Amino acid sequence: MNIAVVGTGYVGLVSGVCFAETGNNVICVDIDKNKVERLRNGEVVIYEPGLEPLFERNARQGRLKFTTDLAEGIKDAEIIFLALPTPPGEDGSADLKYILGVASDLSKIITDYKVIVDKSTVPVGTSEKVHAILADNLDESLFDVVSNPEFLREGVAVDDFLKPDRVVIGTSSDRAAKVMKRLYDPFVRQGNPVIVMDERSAEMTKYAANSYLATRITFMNEIANLCELAGADVDCVRRGMGTDSRIGKRFLFPGIGYGGSCFPKDVSALGKTATQHGYDFKILESVMSVNEHQKxxxxxxxxxxxxxxxxxxxxxxxxxxxxxxxxxxxxxxxxxxxxxxxxxxxxxxxxxxxxxxxxxxxxxxxxxxxxxxxxxxxxxxxxxxxxxxxxxxxxxxxxxxxxxxxxxxxxxxxxxxxxxxxxxxxxxxxxxxxxxxxxxxxx
Ligand SMILES: NC(=O)c1ccc[n+]([C@@H]2O[C@H](COP(=O)([O-])OP(=O)(O)OC[C@H]3O[C@@H](n4cnc5c(N)ncnc54)[C@H](O)[C@@H]3O)[C@@H](O)[C@H]2O)c1
The missing domain is CATH 3.40.50.720 (NAD(P)-binding Rossmann-like Domain)
Known part of the structure; x- marks a missing residue:
C-alpha cells in the first residue's frame, strides 16, 4: 500500500519505518527542514532501540522516503496518517492547531479517495472536527476519517509497533475499516485483536488507558510515601500485591513521579474533557497534584x-x-x-x-x-x-x-x-x- 505519515517524530518515524518493514511504500512528511534533511541523509534523528537497522534497510530498498512537501507526500497515498503533536494548551486541554491545520491543508490538495487516520492522541470529537474541515472543500466521497490511537512505549516502540497488544480502529465507514484491517493484518498474525469501534470511543480509549496507567503509578507512589511513615517496605508490598492475578505486576514500581510527553498532558487533557462535559473527574485532579509533588x-x-x-x-x-x-x-x-x-x-x-x-x-x-x-x-x-x-x-x-x-x-x-x-x-x-x-x- 502507499502510505503517507505526516509528522515524523517519535510516533511518526517509528510508524513509517514499521509500515515500510511490512512491504508498504511510505513517505514521511515533516515541516522541520533540518530533520527531513538529516533523515534523507540516513540519520535516525531519535534514539529508539532497534529502529536503525529497519530504517536503513527500508530506506535503502526505496520503501521509505522523506519530504517537506505535503502535496508530494500524499499524492499517491491511499492512507494518510497524522502523527502530529497535540501539546497541552494554556488551559491544559489538547492543542489541536497542528491536526486541524494539516486537515485544512489536505482539504485543498486531495483529488482522489484517501483514508485520513488520526494517530495523534486527541480528545473525543476530534474526528468529527477533522471531517468537517475536510468537507469544507472536498466531496465526502473522497475521504474517510479514522481514529487509530497509538499505544507504543518509547524505549520498546519498534517491538510494540510490530507486535501490538491490540489495534484500535475508530470509524463508522466499512470501506475505511477494510483498508485499515488490510494494513494491520501483518502486525496481528499471532491473533492479537483489531478492535473496530466508533471514532469517539477510540479517542476515549487512548486517554482512558494512559490516565489509568498514570493513576496506577501515582497510587503506588502514595503507598510508598505512606510506607515511609508507617515503617513498611514498599518493595515487599509491591510483590505482595502484584502477585494477585487481579492486580498484576506491571506499573507498580514507585519512584519520583511519571513524566514524558504523554502521561502528563493526557491526564490533564482528559480532565479538561470531563470539565467541558460538566463532569468533575476527581481522581484525575488528585493524580496530577500528587505527581507534581512526587517529581x-x-x-x-x-x-x-x-x-x-x-x-x-x-x-x-x-x-x-x-x-x-x-x-x-x-x-x-x-x-x-x-x-x-x-x-x-x-x-x-x-x-x-x-x-x-x-x-x-x-x-x-x-x-x-x-x-x-x-x-x-x-x-x-x-x-x-x-x-x-x-x-x-x-x-x-x-x-x-x-x-x-x-x-x-x-x-x-x-x-x-x-x-x-x-x-x-x-x-x-x-x-x-x-x-x-x-x-x-x-x-
Ligand atoms: N511519543 C510517544 O511515546 C507517543 C505514544 C503514543 C501516542 N503519542 C501521540 O502521538 C502524537 C505525536 O507525538 P510524538 O511524540 O511523535 O511528537 P513529536 O513532537 O516527536 O513529533 C511530531 C512531529 O510533527 C512535526 N510537525 C509539526 N507540524 C507539522 C506539520 N504541519 N506538518 C508536518 N509535520 C509537522 C514536528 O516537526 C515533529 O517532527 C501526539 O499526539 C502524542 O500524544 C505519542
Whole structure:
C-alpha cells in the first residue's frame, strides 16, 4: 500500500519505518527542514532501540522516503496518517492547531479517495472536527476519517509497533475499516485483536488507558510515601500485591513521579474533557497534584539531608531521560530536580547514556560528563533519576571512592538495602527504610 505519515517524530518515524518493514511504500512528511534533511541523509534523528537497522534497510530498498512537501507526500497515498503533536494548551486541554491545520491543508490538495487516520492522541470529537474541515472543500466521497490511537512505549516502540497488544480502529465507514484491517493484518498474525469501534470511543480509549496507567503509578507512589511513615517496605508490598492475578505486576514500581510527553498532558487533557462535559473527574485532579509533588521528592530529600542549603555542594546525577532507553526528556522528573537543586545552591554533574545532548540545550548550567563514574568525581552525593540498566549493578567500592561522602539518593529503588549497607553508604530510596552509614534505620 502507499502510505503517507505526516509528522515524523517519535510516533511518526517509528510508524513509517514499521509500515515500510511490512512491504508498504511510505513517505514521511515533516515541516522541520533540518530533520527531513538529516533523515534523507540516513540519520535516525531519535534514539529508539532497534529502529536503525529497519530504517536503513527500508530506506535503502526505496520503501521509505522523506519530504517537506505535503502535496508530494500524499499524492499517491491511499492512507494518510497524522502523527502530529497535540501539546497541552494554556488551559491544559489538547492543542489541536497542528491536526486541524494539516486537515485544512489536505482539504485543498486531495483529488482522489484517501483514508485520513488520526494517530495523534486527541480528545473525543476530534474526528468529527477533522471531517468537517475536510468537507469544507472536498466531496465526502473522497475521504474517510479514522481514529487509530497509538499505544507504543518509547524505549520498546519498534517491538510494540510490530507486535501490538491490540489495534484500535475508530470509524463508522466499512470501506475505511477494510483498508485499515488490510494494513494491520501483518502486525496481528499471532491473533492479537483489531478492535473496530466508533471514532469517539477510540479517542476515549487512548486517554482512558494512559490516565489509568498514570493513576496506577501515582497510587503506588502514595503507598510508598505512606510506607515511609508507617515503617513498611514498599518493595515487599509491591510483590505482595502484584502477585494477585487481579492486580498484576506491571506499573507498580514507585519512584519520583511519571513524566514524558504523554502521561502528563493526557491526564490533564482528559480532565479538561470531563470539565467541558460538566463532569468533575476527581481522581484525575488528585493524580496530577500528587505527581507534581512526587517529581520533586528527590530534591526535597536531598535538601532536607543537607539542612536546606546546598551552597558549595555538588550533586552527581545519574539519568536524565524521563525513562530508560530513550533520549526523550519531555517532562522528565530529572529536569525539575535539577532546577530545585540549583535554586538551593548546588552544582550538578550529570550522566545519561542518551539524553545529555537534549538536556544540554535546555540546561547549560549542568556539567555533562561522558561516564557515570566521572559524574561522581568529588561530588557530595549521588542522585539517581532514571533506571537505566547500566546503573543497576555499579561497583559500590568505586562509587564510594569517587564521592566525597558515601551518600546515595535513589529515586528508582535500584538496589537492595543490603548492598549500600554492606559498603557503608547512607542510602535514601522511595518507600523503604533509610540506610545510615551502613545501618538500616526505620524512620
Ligand atoms: N511519543 C510517544 O511515546 C507517543 C505514544 C503514543 C501516542 N503519542 C501521540 O502521538 C502524537 C505525536 O507525538 P510524538 O511524540 O511523535 O511528537 P513529536 O513532537 O516527536 O513529533 C511530531 C512531529 O510533527 C512535526 N510537525 C509539526 N507540524 C507539522 C506539520 N504541519 N506538518 C508536518 N509535520 C509537522 C514536528 O516537526 C515533529 O517532527 C501526539 O499526539 C502524542 O500524544 C505519542
Amino acid at each position: 520533586r521528592k528527590l530534591a526535597r530529600m536531598i535538601k532536607e539531608h543537607f539542612g536546606n542549603d546546598l551552597t558549595g555542594k555538588t550533586i552527581a546525577l545519574w539519568g536524565l531521560a524521563f525513562k530508560p532507553d530513550t533520549d526523550d526528556i519531555r517532562e522528565a522528573p530529572a529536569l525539575y530536580i535539577i532546577d530545585e537543586l540549583i535554586a538551593a545552591g548546588a552544582k550538578i554533574r550529570a550522566f545519561d547514556p542518551e539524553a545529555m545532548a537534549n538536556v544540554a540545550k535546555e540546561k547549560p548550567e549542568v556539567t555533562m560528563v561522558d561516564d557515570q563514574y566521572e559524574a561522581l568525581d568529588g561530588a557530595d552525593a549521588l542522585a539517581i533519576c532514571t533506571e537505566w540498566k547500566v546503573f543497576r549493578t555499579p561497583s559500590f567500592p568505586a562509587v564510594k571512592k569517587m564521592l566525597s561522602t558515601p551518600l546515595i539518593f535513589d529515586g528508582r529503588n535500584l538496589y537492595d538495602l543490603e548492598a549500600p549497607k554492606e559498603h557503608g553508604f547512607t542510602y535514601y530510596s522511595i518507600g523503604r527504610a533509610v540506610v545510615k552509614a551502613g545501618e538500616v534505620v526505620t524512620v
